[in-house]
Amino acid sequence: MTETVGTESGDAHITWHEAKRPRLVLALGHGAGGGVEARDLQALARVLPAHGVTVALVEQPWRVAGRKVAPAPKTLDTGWRGVWPALAGTGLPVISGGRSAGARVACRTAAGLGACAVLALSFPLHPPGRPERSRAAELLGAGVPTLVVQGGNDPFGKPGEFPEGEFELVEVDRGDHGFAVPKRAEITQEGALEVITAGVVTWVASLA
Template sequence: MTTETVATDAGDARITWHEAKRARLVLAVGHGAGGGIEARDLQALAGTLPGHGVTVALVEQPWRVAGKKVAPAPKTLDTGWRGVWPALAKPGLPVISGGRSAGARVACRTAAELGAHAVLALSFPLHPPGRPEKSRAQELLGAGVPTLVVQGGNDPFGRPEEFPDGSYELIEVPYGDHGFAVPKRAGTTQERALEIITDGVAGWVAALG
C-alpha cells in the first residue's frame, strides 16, 4: 500500500494504492459526502480485488484531505476527480471509474469525458431520502460506459426496485442501508454483505474483458 498526493484545481487530493501483482485494470474509487475511504465497502474492495488482478486506488477528494467536514458542490467534486485522473491512468491500464454515494455520481458524470473503461456505482443516491421526485437517474443512465450499481436493499437514497430500466447491471445487498450495514435481525451477517459486494464486483470486472 502506498499513498500519493496529487495537485488538482480543487486542491490537493490523495490516492492510496492497493496494487495487484499482475494488474490488468485499475479500479479508482471515490468516497461519499459523509465519510472517507475508511467506508466498509471501499476497504473490502481494496482488500480483495488485488487478488483478482485489479489494482485498487482509493481517492480522497481535496475537501477531505484539507480536513473539511462538508463536501463542496458537485462541480467542485468533478474538478477534483478530473485532476486526479492522469495519476490514475499513469500505470497505462484501463481505469474503472468508481465511487460510493456522491462519489458514484462523480464517476457517472465524468466517465465519458475521461475515457473510463467502466463505472462502479456503490450506493448510488438515486434521490434524497423521502424525495423520489428528485431523481438523479439521468446521471446514472448517462454514464455512457458499462456500469455496475451495487445497492443496499433498504437504502433510503434509493432501493433497488426504484431504479429505472437501463443498460447497467445492478447487484442488491439484501437488508443493506446506504452504508451497506445490515441489522442483526436480518438473518445474515455483515461479513456476508461484504462478500456479496466483493464477489459481485470481482465477477463483473472479470466479465468486462
C-alpha cells in the same frame, strides 16, 4: 502507498492497493459523509488485487483539507478530473468508481475521462423521501458498462426504484446506504461485504 496529487480544487490523496499482475485499475471515490475508510471501499481494496485489479482509493481535496462538508458537485468533478492523469498513467484501463456522491462523480465524468466502466456503490438515486428528485439521468448517462451495488433498504433509492437501463445491479439484502445490515438479519455484516466483493469480482471478469 499513498501519494499526493495536486488538482484545481486542492491536494488529493491516492492510496494504492496494487495487484501483482494488474490488468485493470479500479479508482474509488468516497461519499459526502465519510472517507475512504468506508467498509465497502476497504473490502474491495482487500479483495480485488488478488483478481488482477489494482485499487486506488481517492480522497477528495475537501477531505484532505479537513473540511467536514462536501463542496458542490462541480468542485467534486474538478477534483476527480485532477487525479485522473495519475490513475491513467499506469497505462491500464481504468474503472471509474465511488460510493454515494463519489458514484455520482464517476457517472458524470466517465465518458469525458475515457473510463472503461463505472462502479456505482450506493448510488443516491434521490434524496431520502424525495423520489421526485431523481438523479437517474446521471446514472443512465454514464455511457460505459456500469455496475450498481445497492442496499435493499437504502433510503436514497432501493433497488426496485431504479429505472431500466444499460447497467447491472447487485442487491445487498437489508443493507442501508452504508451497507450496514440489521443484527437480526439473515445475512451477517461479513456476508454483506462478501456479496459486494463477489459481485464486483464477477462483473470485472466480464469486462475482460
